Amino acid sequence: MTIGLIGYGRFGAFVAPLIARRAKVVVYDARRQRSEKLPAGVRRGTIAEAARQDVVVLAVPVGELRKVLFRIRSHLRAGSLVVDVCAVKAVPIRWMKQIVPRAVGILGTHPFFGPDSARGGLQGLTVVLCPVRIGGVQLAALLTELHRKGVETVFMSPDDHDRLMAETILLSQYVGRMVNKTGATRWPPLTRNYSFILSIVDTVRRDTPRLFADMVRYNVHGKNLLRELGKAHRGLLREVRQREGG
Secondary structure, three states: OEEEEEOOOHHHHHHHHHHHOOOEEEEEOOOOOOOOOOOOOEEEOOHHHHHOOOEEEEOOOHHHHHHHHHHHOOOOOOOOEEEEOOOOOHHHHHHHHHHOOOOOEEEEEEEOOOOOOOOOOOOOOEEEEEEEEOOHHHHHHHHHHHHHOOOEEEEOOHHHHHHHHHHHHHHHHHHHHHHHHHOOOOOOOOOHHHHHHHHHHHHHHHOOHHHHHHHHHOOHHHHHHHHHHHHHHHHHHHHHHHHHHO
């Protein structure tokens, strides 16, 4: 099996050597230096070369996905499989169904891990799968490989995934980014709750602002959550003012 990996940012660079243990990998990313050393089993190619492989993994920001799909659709081979790893699912899957040729399979995924959380290995980590167009044999082979690595798999509809994301990871990102923006002094972790807050802040500092913005822009549940958080914040301020006035 051959894998085309389009996008070699933090996640792409993290997953490439893992994939290369079981398959040949062709990677494309216009933003990375061609002189950059790649892991064993991974070679650099054009976007057309990457798109001609058996499985094409799209590790690009959701805001770039539609443009990439239009660039690769004429190069995709019948019987191949296109996989995205976006943190939002409903919109990317809609785009893939519209743009990817009918003879090409589609699988939406969201690995709930990355370079930081998988430092100790993949055992016990989770990936959400949203099958769109994929045969039973192909899906079974993928599940076998993921389970062999210790990765737990969860099947969800795109909308359920996006609602889950809004109320968990997006909420954590919001809290961490809000606390980080206050410029508050970083004190020693005297309580467990404060330690949890510090760990959230440290995590979001390593994530790009674009990740947070995309999770809001392309997730209808994320937009709704931010509206509710804004209302809650204003409500808390009103409560404080009322107490002060009393």
